[in-house]
Amino acid sequence: MGSFLKKDLLVFWRDRKEVLLALFLPIVIIVVLNLAFSGLFDNDAESVNMNVGIVDENEHSTELEQFKLRLQEMDILEVEKEALINQASAIKPSELIVEFFNDPKLKEWIPYEKVSEAEAIKLVEEGDLDAIIKIPEGFTYDVLSSLLLEEDSSTPISILAAEQSMELNTLQNVVNDFIDTLNLQFALGSTVGADLEEPVLPQGGREVVEGVETFNISQYFTIAMSTLFALFIAQTVAMKTVTEKRERVFNRILLTNSNPLEYLMGKTLATFFLSMIQMLVTFAVTQLFLDVFPGKSLAFWVGVIVIIAAFALTVSGLSALFTSITLILNDSNAASGIFTMIVMSFGVLGGSFFPLQGLPVVFQKIGEWIPNGLTQTVLIKWIQLTSVQDLIVPIIILIVFFMACLVIAVTIFPRRGRV
Amino acid sequence: MYPVFMAQWMKDKRKPYIILLFIGLSIIATLIFGDIDRIEQTTAMVYSTEPNAEAVEEKWLEGLNGHETIDFIISDKEEAHEQVAEGAIDVAIHLMENDYRLITSSDMPNIQIVEQYVHKVFTEEAQLEAAAGDGNTEKLRSELDSYLENPPIQVQTESIDGGEIPNYDMGMQLLFGFTLFIAMFTIGFKVNGISGDKVSGIWNRLILSPVSKTNMYIGHLLYSFCVGFLQMLIVFLIFHYVMGYDLGNLSMILVITAVFTLSMVSVAMLITGIVKTPEQFNMVYPSLIPMIPVISGVYMLPGTISNPVLQFIGDMFPLSHGVEAMTDVALFDAGWNDIALPIALMLLIGVFSMGIGINMVERRK
Numbered sequence: 018m019g020s021f022l023k024k025d026l027l028v029f030w031r032d033r034k035e036v037l038l039a040l041f042l043p044i045v046i047i048v049v050l051n052l053a054f055s056g057l058f059d060n061d062a063e064s065v066n067m068n069v070g071i072v073d074e075n076e077h078s079t080e081l082e083q084f085k086l087r088l089q090e091m092d093i094l095e096v097e098k099e100a101l102i103n104q105a106s107a108i109k110p111s112e113l114i115v116e117f118f119n120d121p122k123l124k125e126w127i128p129y130e131k132v133s134e135a136e137a138i139k140l141v142e143e144g145d146l147d148a149i150i151k152i153p154e155g156f157t158y159d160v161l162s163s164l165l166l167e168e169d170s171s172t173p174i175s176i177l178a179a180e181q182s183m184e185l186n187t188l189q190n191v192v193n194d195f196i197d198t199l200n201l202q203f204a205l206g207s208t209v210g211a212d213l214e215e216p217v218l219p220q221g222g223r224e225v226v227e228g229v230e231t232f233n234i235s236q237y238f239t240i241a242m243s244t245l246f247a248l249f250i251a252q253t254v255a256m257k258t259v260t261e262k263r264e265r266v267f268n269r270i271l272l273t274n275s276n277p278l279e280y281l282m283g284k285t286l287a288t289f290f291l292s293m294i295q296m297l298v299t300f301a302v303t304q305l306f307l308d309v310f311p312g313k314s315l316a317f318w319v320g321v322i323v324i325i326a327a328f329a330l331t332v333s334g335l336s337a338l339f340t341s342i343t344l345i346l347n348d349s350n351a352a353s354g355i356f357t358m359i360v361m362s363f364g365v366l367g368g369s370f371f372p373l374q375g376l377p378v379v380f381q382k383i384g385e386w387i388p389n390g391l392t393q394t395v396l397i398k399w400i401q402l403t404s405v406q407d408l409i410v411p412i413i414i415l416i417v418f419f420m421a422c423l424v425i426a427v428t429i430f431p432r433r434g435r436v
Numbered sequence: 437m438y439p440v441f442m443a444q445w446m447k448d449k450r451k452p453y454i455i456l457l458f459i460g461l462s463i464i465a466t467l468i469f470g471d472i473d474r475i476e477q478t479t480a481m482v483y484s485t486e487p488n489a490e491a492v493e494e495k496w497l498e499g500l501n502g503h504e505t506i507d508f509i510i511s512d513k514e515e516a517h518e519q520v521a522e523g524a525i526d527v528a529i530h531l532m533e534n535d536y537r538l539i540t541s542s543d544m545p546n547i548q549i550v551e552q553y554v555h556k557v558f559t560e561e562a563q564l565e566a567a568a569g570d571g572n573t574e575k576l577r578s579e580l581d582s583y584l585e586n587p588p589i590q591v592q593t594e595s596i597d598g599g600e601i602p603n604y605d606m607g608m609q610l611l612f613g614f615t616l617f618i619a620m621f622t623i624g625f626k627v628n629g630i631s632g633d634k635v636s637g638i639w640n641r642l643i644l645s646p647v648s649k650t651n652m653y654i655g656h657l658l659y660s661f662c663v664g665f666l667q668m669l670i671v672f673l674i675f676h677y678v679m680g681y682d683l684g685n686l687s688m689i690l691v692i693t694a695v696f697t698l699s700m701v702s703v704a705m706l707i708t709g710i711v712k713t714p715e716q717f718n719m720v721y722p723s724l725i726p727m728i729p730v731i732s733g734v735y736m737l738p739g740t741i742s743n744p745v746l747q748f749i750g751d752m753f754p755l756s757h758g759v760e761a762m763t764d765v766a767l768f769d770a771g772w773n774d775i776a777l778p779i780a781l782m783l784l785i786g787v788f789s790m791g792i793g794i795n796m797v798e799r800r801k
Contacts, residue, residue, distance in 0.1 A: 035719055046727055052743050110589060138596050149596070163588040173590035180768070181604030183737045185593075192591055194556070200587035201560065201580070205567045208579045216566030219558035223538040223551070224530070226521045233543035249723040256715040263635060350625055350632065351454040353718035357621060358461055360722070365469075370726075371735075397523060401541050 021283025028257055029291060036291070039253060043246040043299045050238045051307060067184040069129040070137040071118065072151040075111040080157040087162075101165050110160040111152045114174070117195055118150075127188065141177070147184040149177040150192065164203060232400045235309050240396045243299040244389040245369035247292040247332045252356045254288045255339030259349040267344070281430055284340050285423070289333035296325045310400070320399050320408065327415040328392040334422030335388075341426040363387050388418055440647060440655025444629060458625070459667050462618045466671050467679075469614050478546045481511040481519060484531040496531050499557045506550055529554060534562060605767055606737060611675065612762040613734035616755055619668050620700055620728070624721045626660035627704035630797070631714035653794060657701050664697045684766035688775070692761045695779050699754035699786035706789035709796030732756035754782045 029036050084105055088098050118129050129150075132140065140146040152174055159172035176192060178185045225231055261267050270280055300321065303309045310317070343352045364370055366383050367390030384390035395411040448455045482500070484492040493510050500508045508529075511519075516528035520541050527547050528539040536558055540547055568576045595601045630653075633639040642652055672689060675681045683689050707724070711717045732750035733741040741747060750756050757778035764770035764778075 032716070035716060038720060039723065042723060042727065046730060049731055049746055052741075052746065141596055160588050163586075169586050170588050170590055173592045176591065176593045177596045178593070178601060179596055181601055181738075185601075186737070189591075189593060196587075196589050196591050199589055200584055201563065203588050204580045204583040205563060208567075208576065208583060216559075216562040217534055218562050219535045219555070221536055221538075221551070221555050221558065223540055223547075226517050226539055226541045229521055229541040231541060231543045234545060237544070245726075246723065252722065253719040256719045259715045259718075260713055348451065348454060349715065349718070350628065353715075353722075354454060354458050354625055357722045358458075361465075361726070364726070394523070397542075401521070401523070 018279045018282050018286075021279050022286050025254075025257075025283050025287035026290070029287065035253065039246065039250060039291075040295055040298055043242045043295070044302050047235075047238050047242050047299070047303050048307070050242075051235050067127050067147045067188060068145065069118070069127055069188065070132045070140060070146045070149045071115065071129050072132060072134045072137050072149055073111060073115065074134070074154045075152045075156040076154070077109060077111060077157050080155065081105060081161070084158050084161045104165060105161050108161065108164065109157070111156055113199065114150075114152060114195075123191075127191070138177075141179050147178065147182065148188050149175075150188075151175040151177055164207070167207075229401045230403070232397055235303075235307060236400060237397070239300065239303050239309050240393050241369040243296045244328060244367070244392050245364050246299070247296055247328065248335070248360045248363055248389060250288060250292045250295060251332050251336035251339055252353075252360055254284055254291075254336040255343050255356055256349075256353065258284070258340045258343045259352065262344065263349070278427060278430065281337055281340060281426060285333045285337045288336040289329050292332045293326060293329040296329065297322070300325070314403075317399070317403055320403065320405070321396065324392060324395055324399065324408065324412070327412045328388065330419045331388040331392075331415045331422075334419035334426075337426035338422045341430045344431050345429060363389055366390060368393055386414075388415060391415065437647070437651035437655045437658070440642070440652050441659050444626075444656065444659040455663070458622060459663070459670075462622055462667055463671050463674070466615050466618050467674065469610075478505060478527070478550060479507045479509060479525050480550055481509050481516040481525060481528040482531055483511050483513050483516050483528065485513055486531075486533060492531050492533060496536075496557075499561060500554065503553055506553060526550075534558075534565075604737070605763075608681075608766050609734065609738075609759060609763050611681065612759050612766070613729055613755070615668055615671050615675075616696060616700075616758050616762075617725070617729050617734070619664050619671075619697070620704075620725050620755070621722070622667050623660055623664035623697065623700050624704040624707070624717075624725065626663050627657065627701055627708055628714050628717045628721075629660070630656050630705075631708055631711075631717055635713060657705065660701050660704070661697050664700065665694060668693045668697070682766070684769060688765045688770075688772070689762055692758060692765070692775065692779065695782050695786075696754050696758035699758075699782040699789075702786040702788075702790035702793065703754065705793035705797075707793075709793035712800070728753045728755050732759070734759055751781070752785065754785050757781045757785075 085102055088101055088105075091098070118124065118127065132149075134149075134151065137146060137149045141149060153172050155172050156174070159170055162168045163170035174192075174196070176185070176189060258267075267277075267280065271277055339352075339356055342355070343349070346352045366380060367387040368384050369389055385394060391411055391414060395408065398407050482493060482497060483489075486492050497508055497510060511528070513530075517539060519525045520528050520539055523541065526540065526542060526544055527550050529550075530537040530539055536554055538547065538551055538554070564576060564580065565573055593601055630639070633642070633656075639652075643649070647655075669690065672683060672686070672693070676683050676686055704721070707721055708717055711720055728750075729735060731741070731746055732753060732755045734755060741750065761770075761775040761778035761782075764774055768774075
């Protein structure tokens with residue numbers, strides 16, 4: 018069997034291009050996903066780079082004068098007028114908004130420039146600006162009359178953009194949240210008056226369940242992608258069989274009077290080594306460059322290696338099954354198609370493409386029993402709890418899966434003279 | 437050309453099950469994943485350990501309910517903690533009279549969304565209570581609500597040329613994305629027939645026949661084109677007429693489909709040129725293809741991938757242009773002028789990869 022293993026490893030070595038692709042593609046993808054998702058959901062996101070133009074057509078002083086004039090003409094007491102004018106002078110709605118965007122923290126990820134409307138629209142069309150915030154003419158006047166005279170407001174601030182996008186979404190959220198807060202303040206001011214108690218704000222915060230370490234999305238990507246690509250290895254190995262079948266390598270092996278099952282075992286073992294190396298490299302490189310698992314103990318890494326080994330065993334079982342199927346099927350394209358479908362459905366159901374929490378419970382249950390899904394769950398649990406008891410049952414299941422695949426593979430393996 | 441095309445057709449006709457199975461499963465997969473309700477629901481369990489737990493839970497649940505994608509369920513401490521530790525749910529919320537704590541075991545993005553929302557609800561409530569002082573919060577709340585129905589400052593979103601910005605329908609992007617993505621497999625496996633013919637010696641025999649080289653390629657590629665196009669045609673027709681999706685101008689969608697298929701046949705040809713045997717193709721192709729939608733950003737909202745290098749790589753494949761053109765047609769009623777650029781780019785990719793691909797195939801001994 019040693020010579021068969023050597024043969025298969027040599028076959029891989031001769032095909033360095035494909036092997037390198039298999040080794041580096043998962044790493045590239047993990048980096049891509051990390052870049053795409055990093056900080057997307059944090060407020061101090063670096064990856065959100067949004068350029069906003071503020072068009073301020075509001076002229077505070079003239080509109081304030083206008084408002085005062087209107088008050089003068091109104092039929093109310095002089096004292097009230099005085100009070101209203103005082104209040105009105107204290108409120109500068111457009112300034113509040115510009116001030117909000119001047120906040121250094123916000124400015125870091127939403128830089129803005131002040132531009133005229135025509136210029137801004139040109140910039141948006143050219144793609145230099147993502148959105149425009151327009152404070153229209155008459156805004157101060159309108160807000161003041163709404164606030165102080167309880168009239169309906171009719172001059173809204175506009176967010177202008179060419180099309181819906183991630184950036185626009187974020188901007189809308191930020192602006193809406195801010196305006197909601199402002200309005201609430203105004204509302205409280207008008208209904209309760211000035212004698213506001215200082216509210217006891219909730220502290221909030223997160224707590225982690227006792228004895229549990231958190232896991233994050235980069236870790237999810239690393240685990241999901243390395244298990245997915247290990248599955249592709251099983252398919253790769255089976256495709257090597259097609260070449261060997263076409264070039265009559267298999268028949269020649271039969272003629273040497275060696276047991277054909279040794280051929281199968283050689284393949285299985287080679288797959289085990291290759292997928293093991295692949296996953297170890299993926300974990301090592303992502304750990305070194307992205308620091309995906311910060312500050313983990315040696316025991317943690319030993320556990321990871323054990324799980325990876327168990328999963329590599331399952332993948333090798335799968336490759337044995339694939340090899341047998343390739344040998345009994347006549348059409349190599351058909352075999353490839355079937356394997357692609359199997360691998361892709363494993364990928365989807367095992368949660369390698371997206372987390373399964375969003376899918377119906379039935380899918381989640383199936384996913385827990387599919388080798389890559391199981392491995393993923395176990396690894397996540399291992400990150401969180403690092404408890405050895407949790408490893409035993411899943412590893413046994415993975416080994417059983419391997420045995421079952423191997424038994425089926427040996428059973429359907431073509432007997433002499435049938436290939 | 438015609439005989440080569442017919443030869444491919446006869447091959448499939450004699451053994452129709454594999455190709456039918458493949459197309460059938462592709463269509464089913466597209467229908468399942470293109471149709472899935474993508475708004476992911478997050479479930480959060482809420483509990484309280486205060487003496488008057490029930491009252492606290494009820495009070496906050498009333499305020500919390502009403503978020504589109506978060507479900508809040510009342511539970512008790514043990515169960516909530518267990519579920520979180522198991523990973524069955526992402527987050528639980530420990531409610532107090534005036535405060536809350538999120539209980540988690542992970543750092544997934546959806547927790548951030550829950551946190552923001554819960555924080556907002558609690559802050560508003562705190563302000564409300566402070567404002568009401570000893571008074572009645574219920575009354576104050578209704579007063580505030582009626583005030584806020586017409587707030588002093590309002591915000592609206594508009595398109596720069598006036599009118600509304602059509603809401604971006606992520607489901608539509610996924611529908612098109614999946615359809616094109618899965619068709620890429622079918623197309624690839626059919627184009628691989630050229631390599632198959634080469635290793636089996638059929639190609640050499642054809643060279644000796646009166647059929648010209650060009651016609652040999654065209655026959656093969658045209659057949660791959662037809663199979664890929666047929667698959668997508670069926671999917672779109674089902675989506676449009678059976679499942680009632682509004683795909684916009686169907687004839688435009690089909691033209692884009694055709695251009696995409698053409699372009700993708702070329703890309704498959706390029707990969708055929710890079711690898712040596714049909715088996716190598718079958719190794720490289722299926723592990724390369726699933727990555728294209730990821731890099732092209734098909735699974736995410738436009739603008740999510742902002743790294744220029746990644747964008748460039750994504751733009752080198754026809755998928756991003758195809759999906760862009762299709763969503764433009766379906767969502768924004770784009771005209772021919774609007775989709776001219778993506779179509780031109782797809783054709784350009786097609787011409788380039790076909791040229792390089794055939795060259796590489798021909799130069800090999």
